[in-house]
Amino acid sequence: MKIAVIGAKGRMGQAMSAGVEQTDGLELVAQLDAGDEITTESLNGAEVAIEFTRPDSTLKNTLAVIGAGVHCVVGTTGWTDEGLDQVRELLETKPGVGAIIAPNYALSAVLAMSFAKKAAAYFESAEVIELHHPNKVDAPSGTALTTAKGIAQARREAGLGPMPDATETDPGGARGANIDGVHVHAVRLRGLTAHEEIVFGNPGEQFTIRTDSFDRESFFPGVLLAVREVSGRPGLTYGLDQLMDI
Amino acid sequence: MKIAVIGAKGRMGQAMSAGVEQTDGLELVAQLDAGDEITTESLNGAEVAIEFTRPDSTLKNTLAVIGAGVHCVVGTTGWTDEGLDQVRELLETKPGVGAIIAPNYALSAVLAMSFAKKAAAYFESAEVIELHHPNKVDAPSGTALTTAKGIAQARREAGLGPMPDATETDPGGARGANIDGVHVHAVRLRGLTAHEEIVFGNPGEQFTIRTDSFDRESFFPGVLLAVREVSGRPGLTYGLDQLMDI
Amino acid sequence: MKIAVIGAKGRMGQAMSAGVEQTDGLELVAQLDAGDEITTESLNGAEVAIEFTRPDSTLKNTLAVIGAGVHCVVGTTGWTDEGLDQVRELLETKPGVGAIIAPNYALSAVLAMSFAKKAAAYFESAEVIELHHPNKVDAPSGTALTTAKGIAQARREAGLGPMPDATETDPGGARGANIDGVHVHAVRLRGLTAHEEIVFGNPGEQFTIRTDSFDRESFFPGVLLAVREVSGRPGLTYGLDQLMDI
Amino acid sequence: MKIAVIGAKGRMGQAMSAGVEQTDGLELVAQLDAGDEITTESLNGAEVAIEFTRPDSTLKNTLAVIGAGVHCVVGTTGWTDEGLDQVRELLETKPGVGAIIAPNYALSAVLAMSFAKKAAAYFESAEVIELHHPNKVDAPSGTALTTAKGIAQARREAGLGPMPDATETDPGGARGANIDGVHVHAVRLRGLTAHEEIVFGNPGEQFTIRTDSFDRESFFPGVLLAVREVSGRPGLTYGLDQLMDI
Known part of the structure; x- marks a missing residue:
């Protein structure tokens, strides 16, 4: 599975990139950060984007990823109900595309x-x-x-x-x-x-x-779970517990 | 709710009797032990019997309680599949009567x-x-x-x-x-x-x-949960986890 | 070793009496409580008295034990500096007699x-x-x-x-x-x-x-340590740590 | 205090160098590793050398540091009694020089x-x-x-x-x-x-x-304790517990 990391220069983004590279079956095809535009081209064929940036940029990034028809796994915190609604609305126009947003991936x-x-x-x-x-x-x-x-x-x-x-x-x-x-x-x-x-x-x-x-690498197994599940869950899923049989 | 304790002289039975007496809404109406026959009379109007005895007498006791039309909560261990089947069969002839058998009430x-x-x-x-x-x-x-x-x-x-x-x-x-x-x-x-x-x-x-x-008093909250649930669960329920929303 | 327990009807005193009776080499020769006078006769040949009573009676009891020439191990709390000084002074007049007072025997x-x-x-x-x-x-x-x-x-x-x-x-x-x-x-x-x-x-x-x-039986090993050490430590010893090689 | 780190390219050596640089009052004046000769010149004025290398080179390194009249704090394991004796003998010829060797600095x-x-x-x-x-x-x-x-x-x-x-x-x-x-x-x-x-x-x-x-940074406080104590302890001290008031 081809993966993009958004916020790749941040500490979480670096940990995610390292995790992707060490996981069999995942290929890191794009690493974007502040200043990089998120487009079909820059996502470079990614099937899933992992977004760990900042509260003030995560909504815009997430909408751009979904707009490009790419599944999105979001770890940035600080989401408002309005922001989640915007994501839901956009996903309705993109059947088959999924987004998972969770406040905690540990x-x-x-x-x-x-x-x-x-x-x-x-x-x-x-x-x-x-x-x-x-x-x-x-x-x-x-x-x-x-x-x-x-x-x-x-x-x-x-x-x-x-x-x-x-x-x-x-x-x-x-x-x-x-x-x-x-x-x-x-x-x-x-x-x-x-x-x-x-x-x-x-x-x-x-x-x-x-x-x-x-250690912040403790977030990777949760992100990996989301990456594997997101393509099978069109629309917005909020909270990692939704993916778990608990 | 009127309660009988079977095995009342044993260590668990004593703990159960003490628990019943200290709980608002429960009334201890019978304490039976080895040598006492289990009958409608000796159960003295009990709605639920709590059975903590020994593996070699629990089946007979449980059948006697159910035979008297009284709900039964059983904490004795060592049940065989055959024993459980006998309980199920008897319960089919007593609509509305319930039995809860569990290997662990902690x-x-x-x-x-x-x-x-x-x-x-x-x-x-x-x-x-x-x-x-x-x-x-x-x-x-x-x-x-x-x-x-x-x-x-x-x-x-x-x-x-x-x-x-x-x-x-x-x-x-x-x-x-x-x-x-x-x-x-x-x-x-x-x-x-x-x-x-x-x-x-x-x-x-x-x-x-x-x-x-x-301490063995740690079993009482689980027994109490079973006592409160058993009248609403006709037939046999095996395992305390069946009563819990987990 | 012959032991008296003072405050024998209290919860700690009962635990101490039970501990003494279960310990090889110790013999319980007297159990005194409020109302019993502490004298050579009532101590009944005890070599060591264990005192667990109340803050308002421990000083009087301790002085009476020492006055009778018996070693004393005191577990009652609430001692003042003045009280400890009174014990020290009396012990100076009783060479060879020891007292151990400690705020905690766990x-x-x-x-x-x-x-x-x-x-x-x-x-x-x-x-x-x-x-x-x-x-x-x-x-x-x-x-x-x-x-x-x-x-x-x-x-x-x-x-x-x-x-x-x-x-x-x-x-x-x-x-x-x-x-x-x-x-x-x-x-x-x-x-x-x-x-x-x-x-x-x-x-x-x-x-x-x-x-x-x-459980309050956790105090007994510390009391036992004091009982065994007190005869070799004339005068007042304050605190169980003084007896321990730590 | 001027410090040399021996084994500076190893994982422990790197952690030690980082620790020295972050500690007020310590100055890192030399970082030596395999291939570097340990001499008065290469130690560059160090008052204490911290040695974390390998069992097969630690004896030679330690003797060289002491030979240069520099205090030595050794964290490499695998010391034999013979090795320790050689260090003791050399230290006798260098009055005022101290060495601390310990199997564990945590x-x-x-x-x-x-x-x-x-x-x-x-x-x-x-x-x-x-x-x-x-x-x-x-x-x-x-x-x-x-x-x-x-x-x-x-x-x-x-x-x-x-x-x-x-x-x-x-x-x-x-x-x-x-x-x-x-x-x-x-x-x-x-x-x-x-x-x-x-x-x-x-x-x-x-x-x-x-x-x-x-984390291996957990060894640094113990090394720091040894670095501060070694100049006041001529001869060989074995084990960090010797420096501690416990």
Whole structure:
């Protein structure tokens, strides 16, 4: 399968290009970056384009790829509902062309979020601990926020009330952030990359889901899954979990 | 809801009786044990019977409960296909009566096995580490065996080949047991009860599912789930995962 | 060795009595509780008394044991400097008699605190995560506070500056409590007892010390160590780490 | 402080050069590799040389550095007692010159081994789980072997007998390798680098020490410690733990 990488000079784009070159059955036929026009010619016969650029250019790039009749796998974040609608509309005019846009291509993170939502209905207690490198400017991580909200929603749908918590005194805020009733803790530690641990508790038992991302190459298996699936899924698919049998 | 406990003097039965008494909406109306006959009278108006006895008496008990027109939740292990068939046949003559038989009522263990099978298709590597108290006579645990076989089957169905493993020298057998291609490790440690950790790996990422059972009261939430579901599920249901939205 | 247990009807006292009875070489000769006078007669020939009572009675009990010429191992918390001084003074009049008073007899917790202080000088980052049952009223735990302060002091003595932390936005307080510059996180989860994880980070590496207390019987090995050492240590010894070769 | 790196083109040497350049107070004045002669001139005024080469050249390199009157920090493995003796003899003729040779510069691994030996005397049970990338050819790892032997020796010195283990049936060898009575388990997982978990157990409690090495840059803090200490330690120092207050 012939592949183009868009955003090829960026760190993710470089990792994707390397991944494509090391994968049997994939051929890297185009590497485009800012300043390169995205056309049938510049895509050079690619059947699928992998797009990892920036929030302010991903919509334009994606529309250009689809306009050229090429399937598109998009890893750039920051999509708005309006942007997704524009992609859907364009895809309606291009029968057979597919686009997969996902906020996270790390398989373990996608599995963790999906499993956490499923497990949440069955436990009295649930908390989220995320651990990242100390250069991160925001706490908690977006993944932890999404995880906590998913747990909270699953608990509501299951008719569960508030979690047990007898805390009366916590002068320093050790109990962390309360996201829709789910406590979230953020650790910052030199040497780490991106990690999340979700803990559930019932009388006499604990259940834990953990995901460790050590390196940005961890996104490639998820991108590869999308690359292999996209031609069989015309229209827009949002979220990697849609491709997974979970 | 009125509940009978069968095997009420055993350790599990005692835990179940205590659980029933502590749960709003449940009423313990009968506690039977070896020597007590199971009849409409001795069941004393129970709507559901919880059966935790021994492999050599569970079939007879279960048939007696169903024969009395009472729903049955069975936690005793050691069921044969023939035994299950006998239960199915009797249930056909008792429309509206349900029986739930499950090899494991620990919710976290049931979730772990289910999620491990789902995750297995998406990772290059997977291994199982089980940790138990040092009085356990067999290694690995039955749960770890089942987990490993489930992972192996999921990998086959996904078309995955053998896991990467360059080991050439391992004089002492540190790589553990190889169960259908999945390495299983058994730790025995004073202070532990029953724990299982399932680790998955891809380039740049790790995914971990862990279950810790600290106490036999950890079976009660699963039994409670079955008690609440059994009246709505006529016939035989095998396995707690059948009741769960996972 | 002949042993008396003081506070024998309390939960810790019962666990201690059970531990003594199950240990070869120890003989339980007296079990005293509130209302029993502590005298040479009531101690019934004991060589060592184990005292687990309440903060408001431990000083009086300890002085009475020492006054009777019996070695004393004290597990009750809440000691003041004045109380310790009274014990020291009385011991000076009883040459050969020893007393060991310690705030924590869980060996793993004592080791964790000691090792954490030693390790702290060698890492850029360190944080503490404590996890407890949800009935706990205060956060963070006293052990976590002591651990964090120990780490902070060791860092100061090693001339280390603040830990790296680029956090700019943390609207919900996910970064937890800041104890002398060490972030402390408190998790409350049904099913847990008392657990602490101390994480250290340097470029490319993480170091973790974890202690899990599942049951109050976890105090017995530490008490046993003290019982065996106390007769060889006249005067007052404060803290279990003083008995350990760490 | 002026630093030379010997073996500068190797992967470790490159990491060391990068580390030196990024550290305030260090200046990289020479980068030598195979083919370069090690002389006062080629060392170019270096006060300390960092040597990461190969087992068959490290002795010659180290003697040459010392011969030039320069302190030496050696990270190459494979040293024999005879080699160490030759270094000691040469150092006797060079008063004030120091050499530090260590089999492991990862601070967390050095701490883990030291703490494991100290903790071993206080627990009934201890096992070692090492986890590595799947390209590793030997199992268990050298670090795990050393750790297990250290634990076994500490137990003997403390007069502890065999660990509790009721295992009767283990057809596949799930209990792993038995190293002097300490069970060692080796996990191989894509995505991992080098990790070790040491678990200790007593009634009611578990104690865990874990070290994760994600990247070879994890050796630099240990090398830096040696570089700063070597000028104050004339003669040969073997093992990083000798420099640490642990």
